[in-house]
Amino acid sequence: MTAVEIFVPGQAQPDNASLPDLDCKDNIDAMVYGFYQRMLEDPEMAAVFFDVAGIDLNAHLPLICQYWHKMLLGDRTYQRHMMEKHRALDDKIPLTGVHHERWLGHFMANLDGRFAGPNTDRAKRLAARVIDNLYRQLSMRR
Numbered sequence: 227m228t229a230v231e232i233f234v235p236g237q238a239q240p241d242n243a244s245l246p247d248l249d250c251k252d253n254i255d256a257m258v259y260g261f262y263q264r265m266l267e268d269p270e271m272a273a274v275f276f277d278v279a280g281i282d283l284n285a286h287l288p289l290i291c292q293y294w295h296k297m298l299l300g301d302r303t304y305q306r307h308m309m310e311k312h313r314a315l316d317d318k319i320p321l322t323g324v325h326h327e328r329w330l331g332h333f334m335a336n337l338d339g340r341f342a343g344p345n346t347d348r349a350k351r352l353a354a355r356v357i358d359n360l361y362r363q364l365s366m367r368r
């Protein structure tokens with residue numbers, strides 16, 4: 227914000243008003259692909275996904291899209307147990323606070339300046355809540 231712009235509480239900033247919200251599958255898919263592109267450019271995170279979990283992106287990304295369709299649109303296609311997946315992953319490599327912070331940092335940075343609106347705000351809250359829950363659940367097993 228420049229010095230001459232006036233902040234009015236509750237009023238959307240002009241920049242954000244023109245951004246798409248995460249209110250349809252296409253936008254959510256674009257968000258997920260952008261998020262993973264960013265996250266997998268981070269060597270520490272890429273190592274977890276490729277070297278430890280050995281994921282096939284072609285199989286994994288559609289599942290992540292479905293997960294967010296469920297969280298944000300109520301779509302019922304995603305029926306898997308994601309916590310189980312992370313517990314199994316944590317058995318192979320302990321997921322530390324650094325992994326959790328980086329995951330959330332990449333998630334938030336991917337939204338900034340690209341998406342805005344009520345569903346984008348919900349996605350931010352959900353991601354923060356799930357990562358907190360995940361961290362607590364995984365930490366309790368140690």
Ligand code: HEM
Pocket residue numbers: 274275279281289290293306307308311312315321325326327329352353356357360
């Ligand atoms: C420390 C942070 C995280 C790391 C390093 C991480 C990493 C991974 C990896 C490597 C997989 C693939 C597991 C496998 O198929 O063997 C996976 C799956 C998944 N992750 Fe995460 N994850 C993290 C946090 C999160 C969070 C916070 C969410 C949701 C908000 C999430 C959602 C999912 C979902 C939906 C799957 C797919 C599970 C399935 O195959 O159905 N992850 N994650």
